[in-house]
Amino acid sequence: MEESEEMGDRPGVMSGLLTEGNRRKGRREMADRKCAGRLIAGVLCAGLAFWEFGTGPAAGILAFAGLTAYGAESDAEAGAEIKSETDTEEDVESEAGTETALLLHPTIRRYFMYASGQQSGEELLARISYPEIHIPMEEARFSALSSALSQYNSEKKVSSFEALKTLTESAKEIHQDGNTDVSCSQECEAKIARADGIAFSIVENDSNYLGGVHGYYEKTGTAYDSRSGQLLAFTDVVQDCDAAAARVVQKLSQEYPELSFPPEKEKLASSMKQSDAGQDQSVLFHWYLTPLGVNLVFPPYTLGCYAEGQQEIQLSFEEDPGLFHSRYSQVPETFVVPFDQDTGIRADVTGDGAVDRITVGGEMDETGAYKDLTVSVNDQALTLSDFPYYSTELYLIRSNSRYQLYAFCKSDNDYQILKVFSLGNGAPAEQMPPSADEGRLDPYNLGVRSIETDNGSETAEIGQSGSYERAYSDETNALTDPGSMLLSTRMDAMSTYPACKAYTAEAGYPVSSDPYYQADADNIRLTLKQVAEFETVSESGEQTGKASYPEGTVFTILRTDGAGTVDLKPAAGEDKIARVSGDFSDWPQQVSGFELETLFDGTVFAG
Numbered sequence: 001m002e003e004s005e006e007m008g009d010r011p012g013v014m015s016g017l018l019t020e021g022n023r024r025k026g027r028r029e030m031a032d033r034k035c036a037g038r039l040i041a042g043v044l045c046a047g048l049a050f051w052e053f054g055t056g057p058a059a060g061i062l063a064f065a066g067l068t069a070y071g072a073e074s075d076a077e078a079g080a081e082i083k084s085e086t087d088t089e090e091d092v093e094s095e096a097g098t099e100t101a102l103l104l105h106p107t108i109r110r111y112f113m114y115a116s117g118q119q120s121g122e123e124l125l126a127r128i129s130y131p132e133i134h135i136p137m138e139e140a141r142f143s144a145l146s147s148a149l150s151q152y153n154s155e156k157k158v159s160s161f162e163a164l165k166t167l168t169e170s171a172k173e174i175h176q177d178g179n180t181d182v183s184c185s186q187e188c189e190a191k192i193a194r195a196d197g198i199a200f201s202i203v204e205n206d207s208n209y210l211g212g213v214h215g216y217y218e219k220t221g222t223a224y225d226s227r228s229g230q231l232l233a234f235t236d237v238v239q240d241c242d243a244a245a246a247r248v249v250q251k252l253s254q255e256y257p258e259l260s261f262p263p264e265k266e267k268l269a270s271s272m273k274q275s276d277a278g279q280d281q282s283v284l285f286h287w288y289l290t291p292l293g294v295n296l297v298f299p300p301y302t303l304g305c306y307a308e309g310q311q312e313i314q315l316s317f318e319e320d321p322g323l324f325h326s327r328y329s330q331v332p333e334t335f336v337v338p339f340d341q342d343t344g345i346r347a348d349v350t351g352d353g354a355v356d357r358i359t360v361g362g363e364m365d366e367t368g369a370y371k372d373l374t375v376s377v378n379d380q381a382l383t384l385s386d387f388p389y390y391s392t393e394l395y396l397i398r399s400n401s402r403y404q405l406y407a408f409c410k411s412d413n414d415y416q417i418l419k420v421f422s423l424g425n426g427a428p429a430e431q432m433p434p435s436a437d438e439g440r441l442d443p444y445n446l447g448v449r450s451i452e453t454d455n456g457s458e459t460a461e462i463g464q465s466g467s468y469e470r471a472y473s474d475e476t477n478a479l480t481d482p483g484s485m486l487l488s489t490r491m492d493a494m495s496t497y498p499a500c501k502a503y504t505a506e507a508g509y510p511v512s513s514d515p516y517y518q519a520d521a522d523n524i525r526l527t528l529k530q531v532a533e534f535e536t537v538s539e540s541g542e543q544t545g546k547a548s549y550p551e552g553t554v555f556t557i558l559r560t561d562g563a564g565t566v567d568l569k570p571a572a573g574e575d576k577i578a579r580v581s582g583d584f585s586d587w588p589q590q591v592s593g594f595e596l597e598t599l600f601d602g603t604v605f606a607g
Helices: 058-064 089-099 143-176 241-255 265-272
Strands: 107-116 124-134 184-195 199-209 216-225 286-289 293-298 311-316 335-339 345-347 356-361 370-377 380-389 391-399 402-410 416-422 429-431 449-454 470-477 485-491 497-503 517-519 526-528 532-537 543-549 554-560 565-570 577-583
Touching: 107 143, 107 184, 124 143, 124 199, 143 184, 143 199, 143 216, 184 286, 184 335, 199 286, 216 293, 241 265, 241 311, 311 345, 345 391, 356 391, 356 402, 370 402, 380 402, 380 416, 380 429, 485 517, 497 554, 543 577
Parallel strands: 124 184, 216 286
Antiparallel strands: 107 124, 107 470, 184 199, 199 216, 286 293, 293 311, 335 391, 345 356, 356 370, 370 380, 391 402, 402 416, 416 429, 449 470, 485 497, 497 517, 517 554, 526 554, 532 543, 532 577, 554 565, 565 577
16 A cells, blocks of 8 residues: 555544644754753752642642652762763763663643534534643753753644634534534643653654544654753664664564554665654654653554554564664663553563563453453463453553552542552562551542633634633643652542642552642632631641631641641741641541531532
8 A cells, every 4th residue: 555545535634633743844953962061960859849739830749749850860970971972882871871760750731622612502612632741840950851842832732722723613514514512622642651861752642533434543752862852863762774674564463463554674664764754744653762662653544444543563672672772772770651551561570581561451341341450461460350440541660670560540430549560570469558557548640630720811713603711721740750659649638639749669559758648729718717726837747836817717728648637828828837637537527626617618528
């Protein structure tokens, strides 16, 4: 099949949508890799001592929760220069081994926007979502990468706004034909595939629907050099494209033996050698970078019909080290890698020198829910029966020379349950949560925080027939560091809200030395209905005395220990933190000897 046929008339695909990965133009030449001077490591967490929810930057919650780079670098490591092209391979390998040990802590903000039709009874016309990625803790130290991400964010916003206009016009035409229950969409969900001192890579799952028989989806990737901030081409990472193409063809024949249009090795190698895979031309594959290798993704219609889906192949640093430039192919001692249920992941988890295949699956029932969860390492499998869920978010974690698998499973009402498995001996084993006196038994979530709303200020962007009145965004801290993972759980102390703190994966199931969960409850305002006296505490939680608060004092919920203590911050900006003790295990809740709702107005509880 010719490329024009493969990439051409696709149901539900609109020109200009979901193609930024294919259409980046004018890629800058790789800059001279020698740094002009030493970057100061001390700015990493400077000034980030405390987080005030709703007004402080995302970096604040990271610093307050104790999220730092796993294994602080020495001054010599912090000032390490990126070597020039004349350096030896040994020098580059030594440098890469040092800088891959430095893990970055990105945040992913996801925007959601909805357009409705004013002339057709406010029916939903179109919706979009797009990501925005930042490195708040490392922004000063990795300024070039931060600038590159700012450009990425800007391009995403511009292209998404244009897409919303196009989608809205398409939906209006469909509605005029009487199909008012159809809406068009474009959604992009991003994850961080790699984030260390050497490379930073984003993987995106894109989907769109334009009212046809079915929608369209594909996985794309972007990779940067962490020091220079330069966008990486495939040939910056893979040095032997002919051998890589032969390996990919072999892997495709093994993992997808029934493909309708398997690629020709020469054509694939030619595509790999393109000086810039982001030029305005048809691309055979997308790719992204992980700590374990390079993943190639062949979108639907590339190697087969739509029903055959997309295909993904992992070229492993451990399995084929000769394919890669040494700078980007040093497997770090500590990392987190996201992966999908339908593709699995490959790594030497048993330590025998051979790459093992890790897969996660389940049997689906007639309602569309999975009824069991099976984790496999090669031919060794463990199945959790009678475990209903709808989707999984999967991470392979290496810490303290051990491999673990984290499976965040979403159940009814978006209830999320974390299952943890050890993989080291080749036979998956479920890790149990800590006992009740060591930690909460609630599910650990990925720390999503709702951060802002939009009341329709962008209405003029798409004219009188549509508006952006329903728009919001949320933010998560990407899982990139096993030593500092920000996870959240639901709290019902004095109201219902998510609260999070930093955990480590070193001991198997996530554990934390932080006594407090930081509350994401800035939208909740608790107003005293009478004069009350509470203990006061410092930011570190040490008792500082007592204070009397008058009727009408407004508080926000700052933090809780998840048991019988909640710390409140006066909304007026006072420095004192009020500590409230109570019994939150039953209803009505008891606070300082009073029923909660006789003492405070403004409590918010979810069922």
